[in-house]
Amino acid sequence: MSTWIKLNSKALYLMKGGTNQFIEKVDLVPKVDRPGATNATPIAGKFSLNIPARWFKRSDPPGQMAINLKDTSEPSAFKPPVVTTIITAATPTTSNKIKAPSGEMFEFIDSKNAGTSNPTLADFQPNEVLNDGTLLPRYYFKVNNFKDFSKQLTANFQLLEFISDTEISNGIQFPYYIPVAIIRLADSMQKLRGKFKEPIRVSSGYRSPFYPDYQNNPSYKSAHRFGTAIDFVSVGDRVIDRQEDLDFVDDVVFDGNFLGGGNRPSGNSSLGFEFTESAAEMGFVIHHSHLDMGYITQDKELVHVKDFL
Numbered sequence: 001m002s003t004w005i006k007l008n009s010k011a012l013y014l015m016k017g018g019t020n021q022f023i024e025k026v027d028l029v030p031k032v033d034r035p036g037a038t039n040a041t042p043i044a045g046k047f048s049l050n051i052p053a054r055w056f057k058r059s060d061p062p063g064q065m066a067i068n069l070k071d072t073s074e075p076s077a078f079k080p081p082v083v084t085t086i087i088t089a090a091t092p093t094t095s096n097k098i099k100a101p102s103g104e105m106f107e108f109i110d111s112k113n114a115g116t117s118n119p120t121l122a123d124f125q126p127n128e129v130l131n132d133g134t135l136l137p138r139y140y141f142k143v144n145n146f147k148d149f150s151k152q153l154t155a156n157f158q159l160l161e162f163i164s165d166t167e168i169s170n171g172i173q174f175p176y177y178i179p180v181a182i183i184r185l186a187d188s189m190q191k192l193r194g195k196f197k198e199p200i201r202v203s204s205g206y207r208s209p210f211y212p213d214y215q216n217n218p219s220y221k222s223a224h225r226f227g228t229a230i231d232f233v234s235v236g237d238r239v240i241d242r243q244e245d246l247d248f249v250d251d252v253v254f255d256g257n258f259l260g261g262g263n264r265p266s267g268n269s270s271l272g273f274e275f276t277e278s279a280a281e282m283g284f285v286i287h288h289s290h291l292d293m294g295y296i297t298q299d300k301e302l303v304h305v306k307d308f309l
């Protein structure tokens, strides 16, 4: 994707290259230093404007800017095109189920086929563009009611454990949709439990657009939005609240080849993990280990979970 910036009398737009469609916009706010001004224009400092710094941190930062202060028309919002990449993994065309390692089956949803006819799924913002241009996941499975959350994904992990505690305590609406990557994450967590030979207490996994931080910042990029990230607070009797606890976890997760928290990748992991947060990234208040498998999305999702289709 390439981008450019457009300024007209209404707003500043981050535009999709080669189109008149915007990815994000910032409305012009009339300055209040001239009380009663109703027909202010961006000229002569009568408007204030904050250009989002994240636009320039994208992999495709805008290279050009077009200014037309007489233009009062609103460009249309950019909708990402259907991804037409040929998928080499087994595709779910013959089956509409995904099977967890426990044997539990869940209804598999391709959001591109479900389309706009499913407003509840649309609330989960499948394929929406995040701040650096990465798209949110395409493939989900469906949870019909709270009882479904009690299903086992693996011998020792329930689906409930992979949903954000915050969202659960705020109340969940059904149906609820979860990226299919959660199934592989659960499988790796079961294998990690086997390596520790101790129970792992999980505090957060998938965070949907209903998660409070994303209500405030809808295009924020976090692996928790992709179903590839997990937070856990203890291993057996060991509560994770010191640097040595992070070291203990990272040594096992990255098979003794740990390259340091905060690096992506943080090391090679036979369990498929790619990244762990450092104490610095937690503001030096250690209260959990974060592990994730990266920003798996679109055509990569089916490859990622191919063992479970």
Ligand SMILES: [Zn+2]
Binding pocket: 224, 229, 230, 231, 290, 291
């Ligand atoms: Zn986390």
